[in-house]
Structure formats: C-alpha cells, structure tokens
Amino acid sequence: METRTEKKYILDAALANLALAVISAHCLPDPDFARATVHSIYFDTLDLQFLTEKIDSTYLKAKVRLRWYGDWDFRPDDGPAFLEAKIKEGGLQRKVRIPVPRSGSELALMSLSDAELAALPALLHTRGVGFSASPRPVFVVSYRRSRFVDPRTGARIALDQDIHAPRHALSCPGATCSRTLPWAVIETKGSLAVLPPFLAPLVPMGLRPDAFSKYLHCYLSLMQQPL
Secondary structure, three states: OEEEOEEEEEEEHHHHHHHHHHHHHHOEEOOOOOEEEEEEEEEEOOOOHHHHHHHHOOOEEEEEEEEEEEOOOOOEOOOEEEEEEEEEEOOEEEEEEEEEEEEHHHHHHOOOOOHHHHHHHHHHHHHOOOOOOOOEEEEEEEEEEEEEEOOOOOOEEEEEEEEEEEEEOOOOOOOOOOOOOOEEEEEEEOOOOOOOHHHHHHHHHOOEEOOOOHHHHHHHHHOOOOO
16 A cells, blocks of 8 residues: 655646646656546445535545546546556545456446446456445546645646536436536645645645545536535
8 A cells, every 4th residue: 555645736727737837847747647637437426425424624634536637638548447446545545446357448438337347446456455335436636736846845746627527327316417617626646745846936826725626516516516
C-alpha cells in the first residue's frame, strides 16, 4: 500500500492556460505521460457514504474509483485501466491500485449498471481494503491533465482542467448532466510542503490552497446545487 503526501490549489478555469504557461516555463514535461485525458468511474454506497465523509471532513475518508486514460480530445485509448482506493486518515493518505482485465476503450462503452463494474470493488479485499457496504458505480468524471516534473525539487506537478461528469447513475431527483466545473486544479506530489515559488504570481489572480474533490464538486454540479 502506497503512502504519499499531496497538495492541491485551485484557480479560475479561465486562467488554466496561463497557469499552464507558467508551469511550462519552470518545469519539464513528465517523461512518460506529459498530457492526457483522465476518466474515472467513482463508486459509492447506496447512501453515498464516501461523499458524506468528504462533506463532513471526517478523520477517516475513503474513495474508490476505476480509472483509464485517453487522448486530448477525450477519446479513450486501449491502454490498461486500474481500480484505485484511497484511504485518508487525517493528513496521511494510503493508496491501492489494481490493474483490471479491461482496456479504457472497453470501459468507456460499458453501462454504469453493468454487473461486471459493480463486482470490481471486491478485488480490493485481496489487498486488505474492505468496506461495511458494497460500493457501486455512481458517475464518471473526465478532465484534461498536463503533467510536469520540477527539476529543482523532483516534485511532480499536474494541472487539471475541463473537469466534468459526462455520465451518471444517480437515482436522486434533480440529477442532470454536469456542466464543466469553473475551476482548474494544480496538484503537487513529493517533498513540496508549500506553493512552488514560480506559482506565486498567480496568487493575486485567485490561486489558493483547497482540499478540492472532483467527486464532490461534480456531484454538486449534477444535482444542480451551489458549487
């Protein structure tokens, strides 16, 4: 089980390309995955336990998703897909990642009500991750991600933009199609405990630290609730 620390910062989505230019001027493109679209099916219990944990900011939080990748135009590729669980205890985060026997292009065509998808979280039991109730597919979150490496610190930096939920299986009244979220997200992973200095010029423009959850904010968008 992997343990790591990450920091998140958000800014207005209209400033995403400016942020991309700033990061590109100071960092190197990720040597393996410089840019791609990311697609995730989020799982939750019938009573949305994981979402409630996030909203209530409980000490122990869980997240389960099925992730695959695609090109910049949101077309899924034939590469591998992964079932992921993140367990957060206070400021410590643990992650489990398991390959699944389906490609991204296959998963993109599957209905969220497919029994094969509903059975996948059981694989996490083999890695010591169990839940009091069975998670099921709730909705898909997709976005564009640009990845970089800071040559001074070795930290990895990602910029996520065009975040939206193109499909959902919510049965609650009011659920509708998600609009693109009005934020872009910068994530740093590694030894950085503070904002990288080269991003400081974006602070007066609204860049700020935030425990941003794509799952929570896409849910609010789907339910037409204030973001």
